[in-house]
């Protein structure tokens with residue numbers, strides 16, 4: 461791609477470093493960006509910078525937000541005694557889209573994966589245990605059904621059970637490893653309603 465010149469090559473390289481963007485898509489995006497009016501490119505660039513600067517993790521549940529407490533954690537109408545544990549903010553969004561879950565969340569920001577060297581201390585389990593010292597009736601484990609998701613669920617249930625708090629797991633075989641966002645809402649609701657005691 462030497463004939464493009466280093467500026468274009470650099471842009472293509474940056475874009476193709478993003479997940480799901482192959483070199484062909486990166487090229488297409490690069491040429492699109494170059495043909496855009498300069499002010500539009502500036503708006504795009506500044507929204508990237510602003511989002512990165514202002515978005516942080518909710519101090520309670522760990523989801524991405526631009527406030528100290530996310531809108532769910534700060535909502536008094538939510539049932540704060542029911543905590544659903546999810547792998548990431550995308551999974552939280554998938555459950556929120558169903559509009560039926562009234563409890564709050566805990567975002568682990570990952571799953572236990574011995575293959576990738578991710579242990580229990582690398583995800584937000586400690587933070588969850590701190591929250592469980594408060595008034596909590598139920599912990600719903602909604603990690604995916606991948607090997608890592610199941611491993612995490614098992615570890616988590618062993619951790620929570622001694623506290624005497626009810627532990628449930630969403631119906632198995634429904635969400636496939638970290639891709640909850642692609643599952644339709646009816647299926648998600650069924651998984652939630654069909655949750656089993658651990």
Ligand code: ZN
Pocket residue numbers: 518519520521522523529530531532533534
């Ligand atoms: Zn929160």
